[in-house]
Amino acid sequence: MTDAPVADTDVVVLGGGLAGVACALRLGDEGVRVSLVDRNDYHQFQPLLYQVATSQLPAEDVARPHRSIFRAHPTVELRSGEATRVDPPTRSVLLAGGDVVRGTHLVIAAGGRAEFFGVPGAAEHAYPLYSVEDAERLRLHLQDLLAPDGAGQRPEDALDVVVVGGGPTGVEVAGALAELADALVQLGELPRRGRIVLVDRGATLLGAFSEKSHAYALHRLTKQGAEVRLGTGVAAVHPDRVELDDGSVLPTRTVVWGGGESAAGVVAGVDLPSGRGGRVDVGPDLAVVGHPQVYAVGDVANIPAAVDPGVLPQLGSVAQQSGRWAAENILRDRAGQPTRPFHYKDKGIMAMIGRNAAVAEVGRHRHQVDGPVAFAAWLGVHAMLLSGSHSRTDAFLSWAWDYFDRDHAAVVESSTTPRRIAWGDDEADLPTIAVGRTPAAPAGSA
Numbered sequence: 001m002t003d004a005p006v007a008d009t010d011v012v013v014l015g016g017g018l019a020g021v022a023c024a025l026r027l028g029d030e031g032v033r034v035s036l037v038d039r040n041d042y043h044q045f046q047p048l049l050y051q052v053a054t055s056q057l058p059a060e061d062v063a064r065p066h067r068s069i070f071r072a073h074p075t076v077e078l079r080s081g082e083a084t085r086v087d088p089p090t091r092s093v094l095l096a097g098g099d100v101v102r103g104t105h106l107v108i109a110a111g112g113r114a115e116f117f118g119v120p121g122a123a124e125h126a127y128p129l130y131s132v133e134d135a136e137r138l139r140l141h142l143q144d145l146l147a148p149d150g151a152g153q154r155p156e157d158a159l160d161v162v163v164v165g166g167g168p169t170g171v172e173v174a175g176a177l178a179e180l181a182d183a184l185v186q187l188g189e190l191p192r193r194g195r196i197v198l199v200d201r202g203a204t205l206l207g208a209f210s211e212k213s214h215a216y217a218l219h220r221l222t223k224q225g226a227e228v229r230l231g232t233g234v235a236a237v238h239p240d241r242v243e244l245d246d247g248s249v250l251p252t253r254t255v256v257w258g259g260g261e262s263a264a265g266v267v268a269g270v271d272l273p274s275g276r277g278g279r280v281d282v283g284p285d286l287a288v289v290g291h292p293q294v295y296a297v298g299d300v301a302n303i304p305a306a307v308d309p310g311v312l313p314q315l316g317s318v319a320q321q322s323g324r325w326a327a328e329n330i331l332r333d334r335a336g337q338p339t340r341p342f343h344y345k346d347k348g349i350m351a352m353i354g355r356n357a358a359v360a361e362v363g364r365h366r367h368q369v370d371g372p373v374a375f376a377a378w379l380g381v382h383a384m385l386l387s388g389s390h391s392r393t394d395a396f397l398s399w400a401w402d403y404f405d406r407d408h409a410a411v412v413e414s415s416t417t418p419r420r421i422a423w424g425d426d427e428a429d430l431p432t433i434a435v436g437r438t439p440a441a442p443a444g445s446a
C-alpha cells in the first residue's frame, strides 16, 4: 500500500459506531487482537442527535469514549485517526500520517455520510445531522440566531427553518423544532413561533412506513405547527433562503439536511463491488464478494434481504447485529469452520415525532402502533442499542420517560442546563468533540 511501517494484527475494524463496536467487543471477548480505527475517540449514538441539536441533551451524553467501552477488552487496540484508504487485497487501512494497519481479516464499518445529490449550495450552507459534530454545529448556530439583541429582543425569524427530507430524521427534527418554537413563544422568549417547513420530493412522510403512519406523521407535525410540502424538491440552498423546484423561495438561515445518505467517503473509489448509495455489496455471510476475509457491515454495506427493496435499511439494529455476526463468522473462519449467512432479527421501524408522539411498526406483519405504546417500543429498541456501549441503560429509560412526559416549556426553560442522562459510568472521562460554527462539511462528509 505504501512504504510506511505496517502494524500487523488479527482483525482491523474500520469504524467505531454501532456496527464496529459490536464487532470488536465480540472479538475482544474471545481474546482476538483487534485494531479499531476511528477518526473520533468516541462512539456516537445517532438516534439522539436531534436532542443535542435542540439543546435537550449535552453532546457528551451521546458520545461515549471508546477507551471506556473497551476498558475490559485488553486485546482491542484503539487507533484514533482518519483512514484515507482501504486496501481489500491486503486487508489494510491507511491512516492520514502514513501508518498502515493490516489484519488477517478486515471489517469495514465506516457508516455513511449526508448525500446532497449535487443540489447547489447544499454542502456549503445546509446543516446535515449525521454526527455529534453536526448536531453541535446546528445547536450553536441556533443559539447564535436566538441570541437577544441589545434591547433584549430575540429576532422574529430566529426559528424559521427548512428541513429537507421526510424520513425519520427530517420528521423527528421538524417535530422537535416545532416544539422548541412553541415553548419559546409560551415563555415570552420569542415574538412569534418560527416557520418550520419540511420539504420532500415524495408523496408521503415516512416513506418506508404504512399509510396509517404516513397520515399520523402528517397529522402530528401539522398539529405541532410545522408546514409540510410534499412533491417538491430543493433546487438550491443559499445562506438566507432556499429555492424549491416549483419556483417558490423560502427565506431562512437554517436548512437542516435529512435528505439522503450514502456510504462513507473512505470506500469511494475503492475497487469493491458497490450498489445503491455507493454502499459496499456483501454476500449473505456479510463478506465482500471476491474478498472472503473482508467484511462490510452497518450503514456502509448493502446487506441482502429477501424482501423489497432487496437490501436491509440503514438502522441501528441492522448495524449492531451485522457487526456482531461478522465477528462470529471471523471466529468461525479462524476455527476452520464455514461462515454462516446473516440472519436479521427485525426489531421494527419507528420514529418520534415530538415529545408525546411516536409511531412504530413491529412484528412480522408490521403491526402499527402510535402514542405511548409506540414510545415504549422505541425505548426498548434504543435501550438495546445503547447496551453495547453503556452498562446502565436504566439511566436512559428514566431520562426518556421524563422527556416524553414533561411539559415542553419547562424543558426549554432549563435547556441551558438540560437534564442529563445519569449514565453513572466514567463521567470524568470525556470525549474530544471539536466543532466550528459554520456548516462546512466535516471530515468524511465531502
Ligand SMILES: Cc1cc2nc3c(=O)[nH]c(=O)nc-3n(C[C@H](O)[C@H](O)[C@H](O)COP(=O)(O)OP(=O)(O)OC[C@H]3O[C@@H](n4cnc5c(N)ncnc54)[C@H](O)[C@@H]3O)c2cc1C
Pocket (backbone or CB within 6 Å): 014, 015, 016, 017, 018, 019, 020, 037, 038, 039, 040, 042, 043, 044, 045, 046, 047, 048, 049, 050, 081, 082, 083, 084, 109, 110, 111, 112, 129, 130, 131, 168, 169, 264, 265, 266, 297, 298, 299, 300, 314, 315, 316, 317, 319, 350, 444
Ligand atoms: C439523525 C439520525 C437518527 C437516527 N435514528 C435512528 C433510530 O431512531 N433508530 C435506528 O435504529 N436507527 C437510527 N438511525 C440510523 C442508525 O443510527 C445507523 O444505522 C447506525 O448508527 C449505523 O451504524 P454504523 O456503525 O454502520 O455507522 P456509524 O454509527 O455512522 O459509525 C461509523 C463510524 O466510522 C467512523 N469513520 C467513518 N469514516 C472514517 C474514516 N475515514 N476514518 C476514521 N473513521 C471513520 C465514524 O467516525 C463513525 O464512528 C439514525 C441515523 C441518524 C443519522
